[in-house]
Amino acid sequence: MACAASAAVVTVGLAVSPAAAAPTAPPTTPAASAQAEPGGACTAADLGTRHPYIKSSEVTPTITHFKGWYVTSGSTGTQTVNTSVQTTISVTVGVTGNVEGGFGVETLGKVGASLGLNVQVNYTSTSSASTSVTWNFTNPGYYGLYKGTKKVTGTYGSLNCNRVQQGDGSWALKWIEGADSGSYTTFTTLEEGAVRCEDNVPANSIMRKAQDLLDCGSATATAKHAAGPVPSAKADKARQEATKASKAVTADKSVKGVGNPAPAARAAALDCQPAVYRIDVPGKPLNWSAPLLANDGVRLRESNFFSAHLDNWRLCNVTERNGVVEASLWNWGNGGCATIPSDIANQEQAYLTTATCAQDDLQRFYIYRDVPGSSKIGVQNKYTGSMMGHDRYADGELIRQYSSGRQDGTGTYTLTGV
Structure with missing residues (x-):
């Protein structure tokens, strides 16, 4: 499916670091904050968490x-x-x-x-x-x-x-x-x-x-x-x-649709921003790569000549409310949108995959951002409320949903411009 990129779309201020540039993030503590209070300070490690x-x-x-x-x-x-x-x-x-x-x-x-x-x-x-x-x-x-x-x-x-x-x-x-x-x-x-x-x-x-x-x-x-x-x-x-x-x-x-398979999705027209991103593990070579097979999930992979754009993502139908970006994540390699499968959406650690772009809430994500100059983000599914993360840093590891996020900071990613 082709993604209709429009140059007229406003980029809502997403801070990214070009692939060849060194990151300019300000120093942050490596561990997530112990206590969450409205208006209290948090760190980049908390971007992938929720309380x-x-x-x-x-x-x-x-x-x-x-x-x-x-x-x-x-x-x-x-x-x-x-x-x-x-x-x-x-x-x-x-x-x-x-x-x-x-x-x-x-x-x-x-x-x-x-x-x-x-x-x-x-x-x-x-x-x-x-x-x-x-x-x-x-x-x-x-x-x-x-x-x-x-x-x-x-x-x-x-x-x-x-x-x-x-x-x-x-x-x-x-x-x-x-x-x-x-x-x-x-x-x-x-x-x-x-x-x-x-x-x-x-x-x-x-x-x-x-x-x-x-x-x-x-x-x-x-x-x-x-x-x-x-x-x-x-x-x-x-x-x-x-x-x-x-x-x-x-x-x-x-x-x-809680616990029930959704009906077959019809493709939805997307209004995608022209920028292309990788969603990286900060400071490490592995990043989100969409599946080639329909029954597989989004996994951590290293970008190389054979990636076939499966590690390239665009933000589509972007909106912003109170400083929080909402978007669909369209994959350049397989033409699908990131989603949590409807039949396992009620499960902790359900895996992230891609499917025909239908623009339902399982395919919509909130993106929480670090301060300008840093490209670190946290990603949350709109329907389930769960944060995206991975259980361990390893090639082929699935990206999964965690209701509270990964409290060790492994749910914080980097949105890197390609």
Whole structure:
């Protein structure tokens, strides 16, 4: 596919070093910064990293399992009651729902710290099957047997290292609000118990939520019953609404393509800048090289006569917002655009490859830049939010996505003009 390069396109100030010129980057510390704070200083080693900050949080007591149960004077004592599922809560972070990598764990850890709650920080979910509650009933009455938790939801943003122009006109690297954000869901430790209509329980508590499902004051609650299960119209309605909401979320994820192969992409017209670049490992000969085979990935290779332009990239459909460049990366050698495969986009360390240029968000990347005079950059996928990096410096090593980036600085690259 030909790339339509237009001389009229503005170059949005990308600092590059010509292939034959010595780099002019100012001195920077070799290790990534230990702490990321908005407006705080960062180094070139941080360009390929990412850290979360919490924008909002909401805590909602939620009943996951429930059963209305009537105890007569002759049936007190310890009983085991099977409860029905009311709702299932899954731990998710971001559009992919991935909690494998460091970013998801760090996000949920900050949520717990900010709220003073012990929340789940790894992928898990409440049970989607009926479970039992064993309880010692000392008095007869109408009970609600329940299991529940505090569901925690909210939104996060990311902090990325990027160049910022200061009031005196000079430039500095600082932690800024990155171009991506998303939502999260987690929950606290599960609790179980039994509650009656006449019990005085704290407002906005898990026990109160269970008491609400008892339909206190209804004919069902006040009527005389034999010992055993009692139907609860309110609990049934809550369960149906939760099931409907769960199906809606599942359908929404399916539409977004999380974990599902995308339909065949149609080629999109590109408006590419005329400049051609290599994406190098700073100070070393290996750089990003696109695959010859469709099922292979972008790998570190050394440029030579046989590279066939597979190590040459152009920036296309370039925009800039708040100092952060967004672009598609078009490869001169195979005519494809860099992308994360849709069927593995939710996986930590999914590999980077190229595909027919379709201009979806999996093929769009944010580029974070060092101060002018340096060509060092960090690269972030728009859809997944993950930073690009490599596990080790070696010929043939795949370029992969890391949710928090490579904290040892190996996710920082050099955009070198060819």
